[in-house]
Amino acid sequence: MNKMLTGLLACIALGLQGPAVADDALHHARELLEKHPLIDGHNDLPNVIREQGRAVEAVDLRGEVSTDTDIPRLREGGVGGQFWSVYIPGTEEAGEAGFARLQLEQIDIARRIVARYPDTFSFATSVQDIERARERGKIASLLGMEGGHAIENSLGALRMFYALGVRYMTLTHSQSNTWADAAAQDEHNGLTPFGEGSSARDEPSGHAGGSVPCQPQGHARRVGCRRGAGDLFALQCPSADAPHAxxxxxxxxxxxxxxxxxxxxxxxxxxxxxxxxxxxxxxxxxxxxxxxxxxxxxxxxxxxxxxxxxxxxxxxxxxxxxxxxxxxxxxxxxxxxxxxxxxxxxxxxxxxxxxxxxxxxxxxxxxxxxxxxxxxxxxxxxxxxxx
The missing domain is CATH 3.90.190.10 (Protein tyrosine phosphatase superfamily)
Structure with missing residues:
Protein backbone atom coordinates (compact mmCIF):
# COMPACT_ATOMS: atom_id res chain seq x y z
CA MET A 1 0.00 0.00 0.00
CA ASN A 2 2.82 2.40 0.89
CA LYS A 3 4.49 1.72 -2.46
CA MET A 4 1.21 2.39 -4.28
CA LEU A 5 0.72 5.63 -2.34
CA THR A 6 4.29 6.71 -3.06
CA GLY A 7 3.81 6.03 -6.78
CA LEU A 8 0.54 7.93 -6.82
CA LEU A 9 2.07 10.94 -5.11
CA ALA A 10 4.99 10.87 -7.56
CA CYS A 11 2.56 10.88 -10.49
CA ILE A 12 0.66 13.79 -9.00
CA ALA A 13 3.93 15.67 -8.47
CA LEU A 14 4.95 15.12 -12.09
CA GLY A 15 1.53 16.19 -13.28
CA LEU A 16 1.80 19.38 -11.31
CA GLN A 17 5.32 19.99 -12.58
CA GLY A 18 4.39 19.70 -16.27
CA PRO A 19 2.31 22.90 -16.61
CA ALA A 20 4.78 24.78 -14.43
CA VAL A 21 7.66 23.82 -16.72
CA ALA A 22 5.57 24.76 -19.76
CA ASP A 23 4.72 28.11 -18.19
CA ASP A 24 8.40 28.77 -17.48
CA ALA A 25 9.29 28.01 -21.09
CA LEU A 26 6.53 30.30 -22.38
CA HIS A 27 7.65 33.05 -20.02
CA HIS A 28 11.24 32.64 -21.25
CA ALA A 29 10.08 32.77 -24.88
CA ARG A 30 8.15 35.97 -24.25
CA GLU A 31 11.19 37.53 -22.58
CA LEU A 32 13.28 36.67 -25.66
CA LEU A 33 10.70 38.21 -27.97
CA GLU A 34 10.65 41.37 -25.88
CA LYS A 35 14.40 41.75 -26.34
CA HIS A 36 14.69 40.32 -29.86
CA PRO A 37 11.47 40.88 -31.82
CA LEU A 38 10.56 38.20 -34.34
CA ILE A 39 10.65 39.22 -38.01
CA ASP A 40 8.36 37.07 -40.17
CA GLY A 41 9.93 36.77 -43.62
CA HIS A 42 6.78 35.89 -45.54
CA ASN A 43 3.10 36.74 -44.95
CA ASP A 44 0.79 35.82 -47.86
CA LEU A 45 -2.28 37.76 -46.70
CA PRO A 46 -2.26 40.18 -49.68
CA ASN A 47 -2.44 37.26 -52.10
CA VAL A 48 -5.18 35.56 -50.06
CA ILE A 49 -7.27 38.74 -50.22
CA ARG A 50 -6.73 38.97 -53.97
CA GLU A 51 -7.50 35.30 -54.67
CA GLN A 52 -10.71 35.50 -52.63
CA GLY A 53 -11.76 38.54 -54.63
CA ARG A 54 -12.24 40.56 -51.47
CA ALA A 55 -11.57 44.20 -50.70
CA VAL A 56 -9.04 45.10 -48.03
CA GLU A 57 -11.83 46.87 -46.17
CA ALA A 58 -13.90 43.67 -46.08
CA VAL A 59 -11.34 41.84 -43.96
CA ASP A 60 -11.31 43.01 -40.35
CA LEU A 61 -7.96 41.94 -38.91
CA ARG A 62 -9.06 43.03 -35.43
CA GLY A 63 -11.74 40.36 -35.21
CA GLU A 64 -12.33 36.77 -36.27
CA VAL A 65 -11.09 36.06 -39.77
CA SER A 66 -10.95 33.10 -42.14
CA THR A 67 -7.28 33.81 -42.91
CA ASP A 68 -4.11 32.82 -41.07
CA THR A 69 -3.39 36.40 -40.04
CA ASP A 70 -5.13 38.68 -37.58
CA ILE A 71 -3.88 41.37 -35.23
CA PRO A 72 -4.63 39.59 -31.93
CA ARG A 73 -2.55 36.58 -32.97
CA LEU A 74 0.27 38.75 -34.32
CA ARG A 75 0.41 40.45 -30.92
CA GLU A 76 0.09 37.20 -29.00
CA GLY A 77 2.89 35.66 -31.05
CA GLY A 78 5.24 38.53 -30.38
CA VAL A 79 5.74 39.43 -34.05
CA GLY A 80 7.88 42.55 -34.23
CA GLY A 81 7.97 42.90 -38.00
CA GLN A 82 7.06 41.09 -41.17
CA PHE A 83 7.54 41.09 -44.90
CA TRP A 84 4.17 41.23 -46.60
CA SER A 85 4.62 38.97 -49.60
CA VAL A 86 3.36 40.68 -52.75
CA TYR A 87 3.45 37.47 -54.78
CA ILE A 88 2.07 37.28 -58.31
CA PRO A 89 2.08 34.06 -60.39
CA GLY A 90 4.52 33.63 -63.24
CA THR A 91 2.00 31.88 -65.46
CA GLU A 92 1.29 32.67 -69.11
CA GLU A 93 -2.15 33.96 -68.14
CA ALA A 94 -0.65 36.39 -65.64
CA GLY A 95 1.86 37.50 -68.26
CA GLU A 96 -0.96 38.32 -70.66
CA ALA A 97 -2.56 40.47 -67.96
CA GLY A 98 0.80 42.21 -67.41
CA PHE A 99 3.21 41.09 -64.71
CA ALA A 100 4.19 44.63 -63.76
CA ARG A 101 0.57 45.75 -63.53
CA LEU A 102 -0.35 42.81 -61.30
CA GLN A 103 2.70 43.52 -59.15
CA LEU A 104 1.64 47.11 -58.64
CA GLU A 105 -1.83 45.96 -57.61
CA GLN A 106 -0.38 43.56 -55.05
CA ILE A 107 1.82 46.29 -53.61
CA ASP A 108 -1.28 48.47 -53.41
CA ILE A 109 -3.15 45.79 -51.45
CA ALA A 110 -0.29 45.36 -48.97
CA ARG A 111 0.16 49.09 -48.43
CA ARG A 112 -3.59 49.56 -47.92
CA ILE A 113 -3.53 46.83 -45.25
CA VAL A 114 -0.77 48.70 -43.44
CA ALA A 115 -2.50 52.06 -43.81
CA ARG A 116 -5.83 50.72 -42.51
CA TYR A 117 -4.36 49.86 -39.10
CA PRO A 118 -1.97 52.73 -38.24
CA ASP A 119 -2.16 51.89 -34.56
CA THR A 120 -0.74 48.41 -35.27
CA PHE A 121 1.38 48.49 -38.43
CA SER A 122 4.19 50.83 -39.38
CA PHE A 123 5.46 50.83 -42.98
CA ALA A 124 9.20 50.13 -43.01
CA THR A 125 11.96 50.20 -45.59
CA SER A 126 15.06 50.32 -43.39
CA VAL A 127 16.63 49.03 -40.21
CA GLN A 128 15.91 52.37 -38.58
CA ASP A 129 12.23 52.09 -39.51
CA ILE A 130 12.06 48.67 -37.87
CA GLU A 131 13.67 50.02 -34.70
CA ARG A 132 11.32 53.02 -34.62
CA ALA A 133 8.29 50.77 -35.04
CA ARG A 134 9.44 48.67 -32.12
CA GLU A 135 9.95 51.74 -29.92
CA ARG A 136 6.37 52.79 -30.68
CA GLY A 137 4.92 49.34 -30.03
CA LYS A 138 4.02 48.74 -33.66
CA ILE A 139 4.68 45.91 -36.09
CA ALA A 140 7.15 46.93 -38.79
CA SER A 141 5.74 46.15 -42.24
CA LEU A 142 8.07 45.54 -45.18
CA LEU A 143 7.40 44.31 -48.72
CA GLY A 144 8.91 41.33 -50.56
CA MET A 145 8.40 40.29 -54.20
CA GLU A 146 8.47 36.69 -55.40
CA GLY A 147 9.81 36.26 -58.89
CA GLY A 148 11.83 38.44 -61.25
CA HIS A 149 9.18 38.02 -63.93
CA ALA A 150 7.43 40.99 -62.29
CA ILE A 151 10.00 43.50 -63.56
CA GLU A 152 9.45 42.44 -67.21
CA ASN A 153 13.18 42.63 -67.99
CA SER A 154 13.37 46.25 -66.88
CA LEU A 155 15.83 47.56 -64.33
CA GLY A 156 13.79 50.75 -64.38
CA ALA A 157 10.81 48.76 -63.12
CA LEU A 158 13.02 47.22 -60.43
CA ARG A 159 14.08 50.67 -59.28
CA MET A 160 10.48 51.85 -59.16
CA PHE A 161 9.39 48.83 -57.13
CA TYR A 162 12.21 49.70 -54.76
CA ALA A 163 10.91 53.27 -54.59
CA LEU A 164 7.50 51.87 -53.63
CA GLY A 165 9.06 50.09 -50.67
CA VAL A 166 9.99 46.62 -51.92
CA ARG A 167 13.05 45.34 -50.07
CA TYR A 168 13.60 41.89 -51.54
CA MET A 169 12.85 40.16 -54.80
CA THR A 170 13.44 36.49 -55.51
CA LEU A 171 15.02 35.89 -58.89
CA THR A 172 12.33 33.36 -59.79
CA HIS A 173 9.31 31.64 -58.34
CA SER A 174 8.30 28.20 -59.63
CA GLN A 175 8.84 29.07 -63.29
CA SER A 176 11.99 30.26 -65.00
CA ASN A 177 11.85 33.69 -66.57
CA THR A 178 13.78 35.09 -69.51
CA TRP A 179 16.90 35.78 -67.43
CA ALA A 180 16.97 33.29 -64.53
CA ASP A 181 16.26 29.59 -64.03
CA ALA A 182 14.02 28.26 -61.33
CA ALA A 183 15.52 25.22 -59.60
CA ALA A 184 15.49 21.99 -61.63
CA GLN A 185 14.99 24.04 -64.81
CA ASP A 186 17.95 24.61 -67.11
CA GLU A 187 16.91 27.05 -69.81
CA HIS A 188 19.80 29.46 -69.08
CA ASN A 189 22.23 27.34 -67.04
CA GLY A 190 21.40 29.56 -64.08
CA LEU A 191 21.49 33.25 -65.00
CA THR A 192 21.78 35.05 -68.32
CA PRO A 193 24.18 38.02 -68.59
CA PHE A 194 21.22 40.28 -67.75
CA GLY A 195 20.52 38.16 -64.69
CA GLU A 196 24.17 38.18 -63.66
CA GLY A 197 24.30 41.95 -63.91
CA SER A 198 21.02 42.43 -62.07
CA SER A 199 21.90 40.22 -59.12
CA ALA A 200 25.46 41.53 -58.75
CA ARG A 201 24.64 45.24 -58.62
CA ASP A 202 24.11 47.36 -55.52
CA GLU A 203 20.61 47.95 -54.23
CA PRO A 204 18.54 50.08 -56.63
CA SER A 205 18.82 53.18 -54.46
CA GLY A 206 22.45 53.39 -55.46
CA HIS A 207 23.73 53.53 -51.88
CA ALA A 208 27.10 51.99 -51.29
CA GLY A 209 27.64 49.89 -48.22
CA GLY A 210 29.26 46.90 -46.66
CA SER A 211 28.23 43.49 -47.92
CA VAL A 212 25.69 41.51 -45.92
CA PRO A 213 25.81 37.77 -46.68
CA CYS A 214 22.92 36.30 -48.64
CA GLN A 215 22.80 32.57 -49.25
CA PRO A 216 23.10 31.70 -52.96
CA GLN A 217 20.24 29.34 -53.70
CA GLY A 218 18.84 27.21 -56.45
CA HIS A 219 20.74 27.48 -59.74
CA ALA A 220 21.87 31.08 -59.27
CA ARG A 221 25.64 31.31 -59.08
CA ARG A 222 25.90 34.82 -57.70
CA VAL A 223 23.25 36.49 -55.56
CA GLY A 224 23.99 39.76 -53.84
CA CYS A 225 22.53 41.38 -50.76
CA ARG A 226 23.73 44.76 -49.60
CA ARG A 227 22.87 47.25 -46.92
CA GLY A 228 23.90 50.85 -47.13
CA ALA A 229 22.72 54.02 -45.38
CA GLY A 230 20.19 51.97 -43.49
CA ASP A 231 18.49 50.65 -46.61
CA LEU A 232 17.76 46.98 -47.18
CA PHE A 233 17.52 45.21 -50.48
CA ALA A 234 18.04 41.61 -51.44
CA LEU A 235 17.81 39.53 -54.57
CA GLN A 236 17.10 35.91 -53.84
CA CYS A 237 16.65 32.71 -55.81
CA PRO A 238 14.52 29.78 -54.63
CA SER A 239 16.40 27.19 -52.64
CA ALA A 240 16.74 23.57 -53.57
CA ASP A 241 15.26 22.97 -50.12
CA ALA A 242 12.32 25.30 -50.71
CA PRO A 243 8.81 23.90 -50.27
CA HIS A 244 8.48 22.71 -53.83
CA ALA A 245 9.95 19.39 -54.89
Whole structure:
Protein backbone atom coordinates (compact mmCIF):
# COMPACT_ATOMS: atom_id res chain seq x y z
CA MET A 1 0.00 0.00 0.00
CA ASN A 2 2.82 2.40 0.89
CA LYS A 3 4.49 1.72 -2.46
CA MET A 4 1.21 2.39 -4.28
CA LEU A 5 0.72 5.63 -2.34
CA THR A 6 4.29 6.71 -3.06
CA GLY A 7 3.81 6.03 -6.78
CA LEU A 8 0.54 7.93 -6.82
CA LEU A 9 2.07 10.94 -5.11
CA ALA A 10 4.99 10.87 -7.56
CA CYS A 11 2.56 10.88 -10.49
CA ILE A 12 0.66 13.79 -9.00
CA ALA A 13 3.93 15.67 -8.47
CA LEU A 14 4.95 15.12 -12.09
CA GLY A 15 1.53 16.19 -13.28
CA LEU A 16 1.80 19.38 -11.31
CA GLN A 17 5.32 19.99 -12.58
CA GLY A 18 4.39 19.70 -16.27
CA PRO A 19 2.31 22.90 -16.61
CA ALA A 20 4.78 24.78 -14.43
CA VAL A 21 7.66 23.82 -16.72
CA ALA A 22 5.57 24.76 -19.76
CA ASP A 23 4.72 28.11 -18.19
CA ASP A 24 8.40 28.77 -17.48
CA ALA A 25 9.29 28.01 -21.09
CA LEU A 26 6.53 30.30 -22.38
CA HIS A 27 7.65 33.05 -20.02
CA HIS A 28 11.24 32.64 -21.25
CA ALA A 29 10.08 32.77 -24.88
CA ARG A 30 8.15 35.97 -24.25
CA GLU A 31 11.19 37.53 -22.58
CA LEU A 32 13.28 36.67 -25.66
CA LEU A 33 10.70 38.21 -27.97
CA GLU A 34 10.65 41.37 -25.88
CA LYS A 35 14.40 41.75 -26.34
CA HIS A 36 14.69 40.32 -29.86
CA PRO A 37 11.47 40.88 -31.82
CA LEU A 38 10.56 38.20 -34.34
CA ILE A 39 10.65 39.22 -38.01
CA ASP A 40 8.36 37.07 -40.17
CA GLY A 41 9.93 36.77 -43.62
CA HIS A 42 6.78 35.89 -45.54
CA ASN A 43 3.10 36.74 -44.95
CA ASP A 44 0.79 35.82 -47.86
CA LEU A 45 -2.28 37.76 -46.70
CA PRO A 46 -2.26 40.18 -49.68
CA ASN A 47 -2.44 37.26 -52.10
CA VAL A 48 -5.18 35.56 -50.06
CA ILE A 49 -7.27 38.74 -50.22
CA ARG A 50 -6.73 38.97 -53.97
CA GLU A 51 -7.50 35.30 -54.67
CA GLN A 52 -10.71 35.50 -52.63
CA GLY A 53 -11.76 38.54 -54.63
CA ARG A 54 -12.24 40.56 -51.47
CA ALA A 55 -11.57 44.20 -50.70
CA VAL A 56 -9.04 45.10 -48.03
CA GLU A 57 -11.83 46.87 -46.17
CA ALA A 58 -13.90 43.67 -46.08
CA VAL A 59 -11.34 41.84 -43.96
CA ASP A 60 -11.31 43.01 -40.35
CA LEU A 61 -7.96 41.94 -38.91
CA ARG A 62 -9.06 43.03 -35.43
CA GLY A 63 -11.74 40.36 -35.21
CA GLU A 64 -12.33 36.77 -36.27
CA VAL A 65 -11.09 36.06 -39.77
CA SER A 66 -10.95 33.10 -42.14
CA THR A 67 -7.28 33.81 -42.91
CA ASP A 68 -4.11 32.82 -41.07
CA THR A 69 -3.39 36.40 -40.04
CA ASP A 70 -5.13 38.68 -37.58
CA ILE A 71 -3.88 41.37 -35.23
CA PRO A 72 -4.63 39.59 -31.93
CA ARG A 73 -2.55 36.58 -32.97
CA LEU A 74 0.27 38.75 -34.32
CA ARG A 75 0.41 40.45 -30.92
CA GLU A 76 0.09 37.20 -29.00
CA GLY A 77 2.89 35.66 -31.05
CA GLY A 78 5.24 38.53 -30.38
CA VAL A 79 5.74 39.43 -34.05
CA GLY A 80 7.88 42.55 -34.23
CA GLY A 81 7.97 42.90 -38.00
CA GLN A 82 7.06 41.09 -41.17
CA PHE A 83 7.54 41.09 -44.90
CA TRP A 84 4.17 41.23 -46.60
CA SER A 85 4.62 38.97 -49.60
CA VAL A 86 3.36 40.68 -52.75
CA TYR A 87 3.45 37.47 -54.78
CA ILE A 88 2.07 37.28 -58.31
CA PRO A 89 2.08 34.06 -60.39
CA GLY A 90 4.52 33.63 -63.24
CA THR A 91 2.00 31.88 -65.46
CA GLU A 92 1.29 32.67 -69.11
CA GLU A 93 -2.15 33.96 -68.14
CA ALA A 94 -0.65 36.39 -65.64
CA GLY A 95 1.86 37.50 -68.26
CA GLU A 96 -0.96 38.32 -70.66
CA ALA A 97 -2.56 40.47 -67.96
CA GLY A 98 0.80 42.21 -67.41
CA PHE A 99 3.21 41.09 -64.71
CA ALA A 100 4.19 44.63 -63.76
CA ARG A 101 0.57 45.75 -63.53
CA LEU A 102 -0.35 42.81 -61.30
CA GLN A 103 2.70 43.52 -59.15
CA LEU A 104 1.64 47.11 -58.64
CA GLU A 105 -1.83 45.96 -57.61
CA GLN A 106 -0.38 43.56 -55.05
CA ILE A 107 1.82 46.29 -53.61
CA ASP A 108 -1.28 48.47 -53.41
CA ILE A 109 -3.15 45.79 -51.45
CA ALA A 110 -0.29 45.36 -48.97
CA ARG A 111 0.16 49.09 -48.43
CA ARG A 112 -3.59 49.56 -47.92
CA ILE A 113 -3.53 46.83 -45.25
CA VAL A 114 -0.77 48.70 -43.44
CA ALA A 115 -2.50 52.06 -43.81
CA ARG A 116 -5.83 50.72 -42.51
CA TYR A 117 -4.36 49.86 -39.10
CA PRO A 118 -1.97 52.73 -38.24
CA ASP A 119 -2.16 51.89 -34.56
CA THR A 120 -0.74 48.41 -35.27
CA PHE A 121 1.38 48.49 -38.43
CA SER A 122 4.19 50.83 -39.38
CA PHE A 123 5.46 50.83 -42.98
CA ALA A 124 9.20 50.13 -43.01
CA THR A 125 11.96 50.20 -45.59
CA SER A 126 15.06 50.32 -43.39
CA VAL A 127 16.63 49.03 -40.21
CA GLN A 128 15.91 52.37 -38.58
CA ASP A 129 12.23 52.09 -39.51
CA ILE A 130 12.06 48.67 -37.87
CA GLU A 131 13.67 50.02 -34.70
CA ARG A 132 11.32 53.02 -34.62
CA ALA A 133 8.29 50.77 -35.04
CA ARG A 134 9.44 48.67 -32.12
CA GLU A 135 9.95 51.74 -29.92
CA ARG A 136 6.37 52.79 -30.68
CA GLY A 137 4.92 49.34 -30.03
CA LYS A 138 4.02 48.74 -33.66
CA ILE A 139 4.68 45.91 -36.09
CA ALA A 140 7.15 46.93 -38.79
CA SER A 141 5.74 46.15 -42.24
CA LEU A 142 8.07 45.54 -45.18
CA LEU A 143 7.40 44.31 -48.72
CA GLY A 144 8.91 41.33 -50.56
CA MET A 145 8.40 40.29 -54.20
CA GLU A 146 8.47 36.69 -55.40
CA GLY A 147 9.81 36.26 -58.89
CA GLY A 148 11.83 38.44 -61.25
CA HIS A 149 9.18 38.02 -63.93
CA ALA A 150 7.43 40.99 -62.29
CA ILE A 151 10.00 43.50 -63.56
CA GLU A 152 9.45 42.44 -67.21
CA ASN A 153 13.18 42.63 -67.99
CA SER A 154 13.37 46.25 -66.88
CA LEU A 155 15.83 47.56 -64.33
CA GLY A 156 13.79 50.75 -64.38
CA ALA A 157 10.81 48.76 -63.12
CA LEU A 158 13.02 47.22 -60.43
CA ARG A 159 14.08 50.67 -59.28
CA MET A 160 10.48 51.85 -59.16
CA PHE A 161 9.39 48.83 -57.13
CA TYR A 162 12.21 49.70 -54.76
CA ALA A 163 10.91 53.27 -54.59
CA LEU A 164 7.50 51.87 -53.63
CA GLY A 165 9.06 50.09 -50.67
CA VAL A 166 9.99 46.62 -51.92
CA ARG A 167 13.05 45.34 -50.07
CA TYR A 168 13.60 41.89 -51.54
CA MET A 169 12.85 40.16 -54.80
CA THR A 170 13.44 36.49 -55.51
CA LEU A 171 15.02 35.89 -58.89
CA THR A 172 12.33 33.36 -59.79
CA HIS A 173 9.31 31.64 -58.34
CA SER A 174 8.30 28.20 -59.63
CA GLN A 175 8.84 29.07 -63.29
CA SER A 176 11.99 30.26 -65.00
CA ASN A 177 11.85 33.69 -66.57
CA THR A 178 13.78 35.09 -69.51
CA TRP A 179 16.90 35.78 -67.43
CA ALA A 180 16.97 33.29 -64.53
CA ASP A 181 16.26 29.59 -64.03
CA ALA A 182 14.02 28.26 -61.33
CA ALA A 183 15.52 25.22 -59.60
CA ALA A 184 15.49 21.99 -61.63
CA GLN A 185 14.99 24.04 -64.81
CA ASP A 186 17.95 24.61 -67.11
CA GLU A 187 16.91 27.05 -69.81
CA HIS A 188 19.80 29.46 -69.08
CA ASN A 189 22.23 27.34 -67.04
CA GLY A 190 21.40 29.56 -64.08
CA LEU A 191 21.49 33.25 -65.00
CA THR A 192 21.78 35.05 -68.32
CA PRO A 193 24.18 38.02 -68.59
CA PHE A 194 21.22 40.28 -67.75
CA GLY A 195 20.52 38.16 -64.69
CA GLU A 196 24.17 38.18 -63.66
CA GLY A 197 24.30 41.95 -63.91
CA SER A 198 21.02 42.43 -62.07
CA SER A 199 21.90 40.22 -59.12
CA ALA A 200 25.46 41.53 -58.75
CA ARG A 201 24.64 45.24 -58.62
CA ASP A 202 24.11 47.36 -55.52
CA GLU A 203 20.61 47.95 -54.23
CA PRO A 204 18.54 50.08 -56.63
CA SER A 205 18.82 53.18 -54.46
CA GLY A 206 22.45 53.39 -55.46
CA HIS A 207 23.73 53.53 -51.88
CA ALA A 208 27.10 51.99 -51.29
CA GLY A 209 27.64 49.89 -48.22
CA GLY A 210 29.26 46.90 -46.66
CA SER A 211 28.23 43.49 -47.92
CA VAL A 212 25.69 41.51 -45.92
CA PRO A 213 25.81 37.77 -46.68
CA CYS A 214 22.92 36.30 -48.64
CA GLN A 215 22.80 32.57 -49.25
CA PRO A 216 23.10 31.70 -52.96
CA GLN A 217 20.24 29.34 -53.70
CA GLY A 218 18.84 27.21 -56.45
CA HIS A 219 20.74 27.48 -59.74
CA ALA A 220 21.87 31.08 -59.27
CA ARG A 221 25.64 31.31 -59.08
CA ARG A 222 25.90 34.82 -57.70
CA VAL A 223 23.25 36.49 -55.56
CA GLY A 224 23.99 39.76 -53.84
CA CYS A 225 22.53 41.38 -50.76
CA ARG A 226 23.73 44.76 -49.60
CA ARG A 227 22.87 47.25 -46.92
CA GLY A 228 23.90 50.85 -47.13
CA ALA A 229 22.72 54.02 -45.38
CA GLY A 230 20.19 51.97 -43.49
CA ASP A 231 18.49 50.65 -46.61
CA LEU A 232 17.76 46.98 -47.18
CA PHE A 233 17.52 45.21 -50.48
CA ALA A 234 18.04 41.61 -51.44
CA LEU A 235 17.81 39.53 -54.57
CA GLN A 236 17.10 35.91 -53.84
CA CYS A 237 16.65 32.71 -55.81
CA PRO A 238 14.52 29.78 -54.63
CA SER A 239 16.40 27.19 -52.64
CA ALA A 240 16.74 23.57 -53.57
CA ASP A 241 15.26 22.97 -50.12
CA ALA A 242 12.32 25.30 -50.71
CA PRO A 243 8.81 23.90 -50.27
CA HIS A 244 8.48 22.71 -53.83
CA ALA A 245 9.95 19.39 -54.89
CA UNK A 246 10.79 16.98 -57.60
CA UNK A 247 11.60 13.62 -56.11
CA UNK A 248 13.45 10.92 -57.94
CA UNK A 249 15.20 7.67 -57.28
CA UNK A 250 15.82 4.17 -58.51
CA UNK A 251 13.17 1.96 -57.04
CA UNK A 252 13.16 2.74 -53.35
CA UNK A 253 15.98 5.31 -53.29
CA UNK A 254 15.00 8.40 -51.28
CA UNK A 255 13.80 11.43 -53.26
CA UNK A 256 15.92 14.48 -53.84
CA UNK A 257 14.63 17.96 -53.03
CA UNK A 258 14.74 20.14 -56.10
CA UNK A 259 11.97 22.44 -57.22
CA UNK A 260 8.81 22.32 -59.29
CA UNK A 261 9.11 20.48 -62.61
CA UNK A 262 8.44 22.30 -65.89
CA UNK A 263 8.05 21.10 -69.47
CA UNK A 264 11.75 21.60 -70.19
CA UNK A 265 12.73 19.36 -67.32
CA UNK A 266 10.22 16.66 -68.32
CA UNK A 267 11.50 16.62 -71.90
CA UNK A 268 14.95 15.61 -70.71
CA UNK A 269 14.05 12.83 -68.29
CA UNK A 270 14.40 9.98 -70.79
CA UNK A 271 17.95 11.09 -71.55
CA UNK A 272 18.67 10.87 -67.82
CA UNK A 273 17.54 7.26 -67.75
CA UNK A 274 14.14 7.59 -66.11
CA UNK A 275 11.71 4.82 -66.94
CA UNK A 276 8.58 5.94 -65.07
CA UNK A 277 7.11 9.31 -64.12
CA UNK A 278 4.62 9.47 -61.24
CA UNK A 279 2.71 12.74 -61.25
CA UNK A 280 0.82 13.60 -58.04
CA UNK A 281 -0.25 17.07 -59.20
CA UNK A 282 -3.86 17.61 -60.35
CA UNK A 283 -4.18 19.03 -63.87
CA UNK A 284 -6.21 21.91 -62.40
CA UNK A 285 -3.14 23.27 -60.57
CA UNK A 286 -1.53 26.43 -61.92
CA UNK A 287 1.78 24.55 -61.80
CA UNK A 288 0.59 21.62 -63.92
CA UNK A 289 2.45 21.09 -67.19
CA UNK A 290 0.03 21.11 -70.15
CA UNK A 291 0.02 17.78 -72.01
CA UNK A 292 2.46 16.25 -69.52
CA UNK A 293 1.41 12.71 -70.42
CA UNK A 294 2.16 13.37 -74.10
CA UNK A 295 5.57 14.85 -73.29
CA UNK A 296 6.45 11.88 -71.10
CA UNK A 297 5.13 9.00 -73.20
CA UNK A 298 6.54 10.60 -76.36
CA UNK A 299 10.00 9.82 -74.97
CA UNK A 300 9.11 6.21 -74.36
CA UNK A 301 8.82 6.80 -70.62
CA UNK A 302 5.94 5.41 -68.58
CA UNK A 303 3.42 7.92 -67.21
CA UNK A 304 1.42 7.31 -64.02
CA UNK A 305 -1.04 10.01 -62.95
CA UNK A 306 -2.37 10.12 -59.38
CA UNK A 307 -3.99 13.55 -58.84
CA UNK A 308 -3.81 14.18 -55.10
CA UNK A 309 -6.10 16.91 -53.80
CA UNK A 310 -3.96 18.85 -51.35
CA UNK A 311 -7.04 19.70 -49.29
CA UNK A 312 -8.19 16.07 -49.16
CA UNK A 313 -5.45 13.44 -49.60
CA UNK A 314 -7.09 10.03 -49.92
CA UNK A 315 -6.04 6.56 -48.86
CA UNK A 316 -6.88 5.40 -52.40
CA UNK A 317 -4.32 7.88 -53.77
CA UNK A 318 -1.64 6.49 -51.50
CA UNK A 319 -2.56 2.92 -52.46
CA UNK A 320 -2.22 3.80 -56.14
CA UNK A 321 1.17 5.37 -55.48
CA UNK A 322 2.36 2.24 -53.64
CA UNK A 323 1.13 0.03 -56.46
CA UNK A 324 3.14 2.02 -58.99
CA UNK A 325 6.26 2.01 -56.80
CA UNK A 326 6.04 -1.73 -56.18
CA UNK A 327 5.68 -2.42 -59.90
CA UNK A 328 8.71 -0.27 -60.70
CA UNK A 329 11.03 -1.33 -57.90
CA UNK A 330 13.87 -2.00 -60.36
CA UNK A 331 13.21 1.09 -62.49
CA UNK A 332 14.47 4.63 -62.23
CA UNK A 333 11.39 6.51 -61.09
CA UNK A 334 10.74 10.24 -61.05
CA UNK A 335 7.90 11.44 -58.78
CA UNK A 336 6.84 15.07 -58.71
CA UNK A 337 4.21 17.57 -57.66
CA UNK A 338 4.01 21.34 -57.29
CA UNK A 339 4.94 21.22 -53.62
CA UNK A 340 6.96 18.55 -51.90
CA UNK A 341 4.29 17.96 -49.27
CA UNK A 342 2.52 15.30 -51.30
CA UNK A 343 5.67 13.56 -52.52
CA UNK A 344 7.58 13.61 -49.24
CA UNK A 345 4.58 12.33 -47.29
CA UNK A 346 3.76 9.57 -49.78
CA UNK A 347 7.36 8.44 -50.18
CA UNK A 348 8.11 8.46 -46.44
CA UNK A 349 4.99 6.43 -45.68
CA UNK A 350 5.84 4.02 -48.49
CA UNK A 351 9.41 3.56 -47.23
CA UNK A 352 8.16 3.00 -43.69
CA UNK A 353 5.41 0.56 -44.64
CA UNK A 354 7.78 -1.45 -46.85
CA UNK A 355 10.22 -1.78 -43.98
CA UNK A 356 12.91 0.39 -45.59
CA UNK A 357 12.74 3.08 -42.90
CA UNK A 358 11.62 3.20 -39.30
CA UNK A 359 8.91 5.64 -38.25
CA UNK A 360 11.42 8.03 -36.73
CA UNK A 361 13.41 8.29 -39.96
CA UNK A 362 10.25 8.62 -42.05
CA UNK A 363 8.90 11.37 -39.82
CA UNK A 364 12.25 13.15 -39.71
CA UNK A 365 12.40 13.16 -43.51
CA UNK A 366 8.98 14.83 -43.70
CA UNK A 367 9.65 17.34 -40.94
CA UNK A 368 12.99 18.28 -42.44
CA UNK A 369 11.00 19.70 -45.35
CA UNK A 370 7.70 20.89 -43.85
CA UNK A 371 5.48 20.69 -40.78
CA UNK A 372 2.44 18.41 -41.18
CA UNK A 373 1.12 19.71 -37.84
CA UNK A 374 0.35 22.98 -39.62
CA UNK A 375 -1.98 21.10 -41.98
CA UNK A 376 -4.42 19.02 -39.89
CA UNK A 377 -5.78 17.19 -42.92
CA UNK A 378 -2.30 15.91 -43.73
CA UNK A 379 -1.48 15.13 -40.12
CA UNK A 380 -4.64 13.03 -39.89
CA UNK A 381 -3.88 11.38 -43.23
CA UNK A 382 -0.38 10.35 -42.08
CA UNK A 383 -1.80 8.96 -38.84
CA UNK A 384 -4.41 7.00 -40.76
CA UNK A 385 -1.85 5.37 -43.03
CA UNK A 386 0.36 4.48 -40.10
CA UNK A 387 -2.61 2.97 -38.32
Missing amino acids: QCAGRGTAPPDRTRVVGAGRLQGLAAEGYELIINLLPDSSEYAVPDEATIVTGQGVGDYYVPVDFQAPAVADYAAFCEAMDAAVEDKVHTHCAANYRVSAFYSLYAQNRGLWGEDKAQAFIEDLWAPAEYPVWQNFIRTIRG
